Amino acid sequence: MSERQITFEVLRYNPETDDKPWVQTYSVPCQEDWVVLDAINYIKDHLDTSLSYRWSCHMAVCGSCGMMVNGEPTLSCKAFLRDYKGSKIRVEPLSHFPIERDLVVVLDDFMGKLQSVKPYIIPKKEKPVEEGEYKQTPRQLKNFKQYTMCINCMLCYAACPQYGLNDDFIGPAALALTHRYNLDSRDGGRSQRQEVVAQHEGVWECSFVGACSEVCPKDVDPAGAIQQMKIASTVDWYLEHLMPWRAK
Amino acid sequence: MSRKPYVREVPKTTWYMRNGRYMRYMAREVTCVFLALYMAGLVIGLVRLMQGPEAWQSYLAGLSSPVAILFHLIAFGFACYHATSWFNVTPKAMRIPQGDGFVPGKTIVGAHYGLWGAASLVIIVLMGVL
Amino acid sequence: METIQSDVVIIGAGGAGLRAAIALAETDPGLRIALLSKVYPMRSHTCAAEGGAAGVIKGDDSMDLHFGDTVGGGDWLCDQDAVEYFIDQAPKELTQLEHWGCPWSREKDGSVGVRPFGGMKIKRTWFAADKTGFHLLHTLFQTSLKYESIRRFDEVFTTDLIVADGRVQGCCAIEMRSGEMIQFQAPAVIICSGGAGRIFPFTTNGAIKTGDGMALAYRAGVPLKDMEFVQYHPTGLPSTGILLTEGCRGEGGVLRNKDGYRYLQDYGMGPETPLGEPVLKTMELGPRDRLSQAFWQEQKKGNTIPTKWGDCVYLDLRHLGEAKINERLPFVRDLAKSYSGVDMVTDMVPIRPVVHYMMGGIHTDINAATPLPGLFAAGECACVSINGANRLGSNSLTELLVFGRRAGESALAYVRGDSKPTVDTAEAGRQAAAAQARIQALFDRADGGETISGIRDEMQHTMEEGAGIYREEEPLKETTAKVASLRARQTGIALKDKSKVFNTELTAALELGSMLDVAEAVALSALNRKESRGSHQRLDYVDRDDKTYLKHSMAHYQGEEAPRIDYLDVVITKSQPGVRDYSGAKS
Structure with missing residues (x-):
């Protein structure tokens, strides 16, 4: 199997010894079919056991191993070395998040925001389990299915310049999941979620750069979800003001 | 406590220089300035029209100056960029159910171009060019 | 050292742990629940399960058929009382998940669809395309956010159980972000920490599946049951061990050796079935153990294909056509394309058996209780045992729902029960200090x-x-x-x-x-x-x-x-050991 020597420039930060992050380089003998994560695992196993990063499934579904690879938010388990020409690859922790250590970032902000949008079914009418499943046609399923595919990998937040400038922004993934539940035929909780969605830090903070959708490894298209919610919120506003008798 | 999370500041004024994606976005946004200037020119025209034939004539003369023509060419170019860059992202905001799926993005973008062309044609006809 | 007091501690926040937490929070909103995981819940390996979850729902199916498939599939090593309970509860749990928003794939009329899986007499696998585990995990995780009484401790690594007075009284764990030890004091602990596939070199399991919870219970004196039963999944990608779901074969995919011959017919699973018309419990829809063993035999005969990652056979899905593959198996198509460079629409995918699942685990009874009072376990880390010597595909996702809930209910009954278990805080503190000293010793x-x-x-x-x-x-x-x-x-x-x-x-x-x-x-x-x-x-x-x-x-x-090995009788209620028959000719 052909081998390729690649220099990895890895951003290191140890809060106990460093004032700020710095770059360490490692020269790694890489196999042709490796992904960036394989090279990082090689570093951990053979060159430097102190390098910290998150990973688990190695099949792009657990969402642990998001990193900036050559400046682009990427799942390192799906970043094939064959797609990187040249002999150098730069690896940094995801942008816009505080660095806990090395390639590990602090995710508290997202976890709080996810909870704030009530990402669960709020049924229109409670139905006991004994009465069986809610009927949902393939058509109704398709309506929201795309937005269920989010693996919470945070690449979209690392790509979103608005989140970088103002971290009060609820952000792409959490809003896409809000949209997912709003569109679900079993759900009746949209009005409860609107409080968060329609505020300034909700959909209106988004200026539709579209970067989130471009980097999304699961084609969730959060940018689309947010624009659709803007339209729906606008319609709400007009209905409320032009037809006040329709208000709840 | 050993924790000391490090926050990387995002430069407030030059953030969009960081990559091509942001630059393209800024180009889409900034081009609207030229549209605004053009609109301002039109408003000035209206004002001049109200002021009487002489004012109107001098306005028209101003429009035919090389500087004004150059400005309009540039504004037209940017207007096209602004419009097309928005047309191309419209499918994201418009999800129209069709059969088992959704109306393809290409159709939505195509419809925008079609409407644009049709509207331009109507205006040209109204102007009496054709 | 920080001390957290709660009523129930759950170690592991994958499918089983989340289900247990929700069961506790729903039944008794006043309960203090601490949900610990060494990763964020959505990173748990439940997310990698692809094919589906079994539960009897369709008119042509029956509890008896599911029972027969499970017990026969497990080569009669299953505890049949546990299997009966499991099968009875399965449809209810899957429906509950539907109510919580799981995007199950549907029939035209809006009812939940089912697909065939290996070793099944009737189609009964509920599925969400080919990302069932992912959707199940995220549905549970997102639903768990509803309950304020579930206090999550993400990225907290449990090192020891606190055992005093012959009962569990909590655990010690390292908060990874600070490196500080925390002692969790609670009269009941539920372990839901998943399997240990990482003890093998080729596995579908993620890096986190290192058997931590099994080891915790084991060291605390709870026996590990049936550990020799390790399931190989017949269709993994050879380079990385990435799983290609059994749904591939359920939808009609076939296995071929280097001559293009469908070799399973030579191993008691024939006769050959026509392409695109899979017959249940026959050929490619035989059980996982038989299929993996047939691979080994073919390898010995020299009928496999040598690749740079070792010997392989082919999984052939080409006859399904692009539309069906995209509808039913989009994720595995992408996986094969990305990680093996093969598009299953036009080419056969080289595959080999890879370690997938541990049938064995922490010994529990039908109530998910271990012999150590106050300690419960559910999911892959536990052995209850419904999987016997070979797990039937798509029983594991259902298992973590059914027994995750059961573990929660049992723990609740225990802490609210007559014995009124309390925590000896002084002793817990001593044990936590000792645990911390052991960690320090590792550094020294x-x-x-x-x-x-x-x-x-x-x-x-x-x-x-x-x-x-x-x-x-x-x-x-x-x-x-x-x-x-x-x-x-x-x-x-x-x-x-x-x-x-x-x-x-x-x-x-x-x-x-x-x-x-x-x-x-x-x-x-x-x-x-x-x-x-x-x-x-x-x-x-x-x-x-x-x-x-x-x-x-x-x-x-x-x-x-x-370790010392001894034996425990299998519980048999209605099915005496028989012959496992996977030849379509006789069914």
Whole structure:
């Protein structure tokens, strides 16, 4: 199997010894079919056991191993070395998040925001389990299915310049999941979620750069979800003001 | 406590220089300035029209100056960029159910171009060019 | 040291842990629940399950058929009372998940769709395209956000159980972000920490599946049951071990050897079925153990295809057509394309069996209770046992729902019960201090020239050699001895990283310790079981021996010594051991 020597420039930060992050380089003998994560695992196993990063499934579904690879938010388990020409690859922790250590970032902000949008079914009418499943046609399923595919990998937040400038922004993934539940035929909780969605830090903070959708490894298209919610919120506003008798 | 999370500041004024994606976005946004200037020119025209034939004539003369023509060419170019860059992202905001799926993005973008062309044609006809 | 007091501590926040937490929060909103995981809940390996979850819902199916498929699939090593309970509860749990928003794939009329899986007489696998586990996990996680009484401790690595007065009274854990030890005091603990596939070199399991919870219970004196039963999934990508769901075969995919021949017909699973018309319980829809064993036989005959990652056979889905593949198997198409460079629409995918699932685990009864009062377990880390000697595909997702909830209910009954279990806080504090001292000792260890990756590689290699698809006395003895020596040698690992914040070298060393303990239980249980049953196939004892071995192996931890193995009778309610028949001709 052909081998390729690649220099990895890895951003290191140890809060106990460093004032700020710095770059360490490692020269790694890489196999042709490796992904960036394989090279990082090689570093951990053979060159430097102190390098910290998150990973688990190695099949792009657990969402642990998001990193900036050559400046682009990427799942390192799906970043094939064959797609990187040249002999150098730069690896940094995801942008816009505080660095806990090395390639590990602090995710508290997202976890709080996810909870704030009530990402669960709020049924229109409670139905006991004994009465069986809610009927949902393939058509109704398709309506929201795309937005269920989010693996919470945070690449979209690392790509979103608005989140970088103002971290009060609820952000792409959490809003896409809000949209997912709003569109679900079993759900009746949209009005409860609107409080968060329609505020300034909700959909209106988004200026539709579209970067989130471009980097999304699961084609969730959060940018689309947010624009659709803007339209729906606008319609709400007009209905409320032009037809006040329709208000709840 | 050993924790000391490090926050990387995002430069407030030059953030969009960081990559091509942001630059393209800024180009889409900034081009609207030229549209605004053009609109301002039109408003000035209206004002001049109200002021009487002489004012109107001098306005028209101003429009035919090389500087004004150059400005309009540039504004037209940017207007096209602004419009097309928005047309191309419209499918994201418009999800129209069709059969088992959704109306393809290409159709939505195509419809925008079609409407644009049709509207331009109507205006040209109204102007009496054709 | 920080102390957290709660009523129930759950270790592991994957499918089973989340289900247990929700059950507790729903039943008793006043309960204080601490949900610990060494990762964020959505990173748990439940997310990698693809194919589906079994539950009787359609008119042509019945509880008896599901029972028969499960018990027969498990080669009669299942506890049949547990299987009956499981099958009875399965549809209810899957429907509950539907109510919580799981995007199950649907029929035209809006009812939930089912697909066929291996070893099934009737189609009964509920599925969400080919990302069922992912959707199940995220549905549970997002639903859990509803309950304020569930207090999550993400990225908190449990190191020890606190056991006093013959009962569990909590656990000690390292908060990874600070490196600080926290003691969790609670009268009940539920372990839902998943399997240990990482003790083998080729596995569909993620890096986090290192058997930590199994080792916790084992070291606290709870036996590990039926550890020799390790399921190989017949269709993994050879380069990475990535899983290609059984749904591939359920939808009509076939296996071919190097001559394009559908070799399964030579191993008692024929006659050959027409392309695109899969017949249940026949050929490619035989059980996982048989299919993996057939691969091994083909390899011996020289009928496999050599690749740079080792020998393979082909999974052929081309006849399904692009539309069906995109609708039913979009994720695996993408996986095969990305990681093996093969588009299954136009080409056959090279695959090989890879370690997938541990049938064995922490010994529990039908209530998910272990013999240690206050300690409960559910999911892959537990052995209840409904999977017997070979798990029926798509029973595991249902299992973590059914027994996750059951574990929650049992823990609640225990803490609210007459015995009114309390925590001896002074003793808990002493044990926590001792646990902290042990961690400190790891940092102070002298360098004996050993490395984590070195010992891990040796362990994985010897497990594959001795305890792989086919086993034999001598290699098993070698593996057992090797793992024992590796356990001793791990004290020669010095931690180079002395920092506290997110020290993954420390957690890797702890995980290695868990894996070695679990690996030893696997190897020794396999050595002692001198018969062939389900996934445990001995070349030197080729037949099933119901007279001696219709029993569960129980591995008891003995400190630095090898575990003690004894046996426990299998519970049989209505199905006496019979012949596992997977030939379509006779059904």
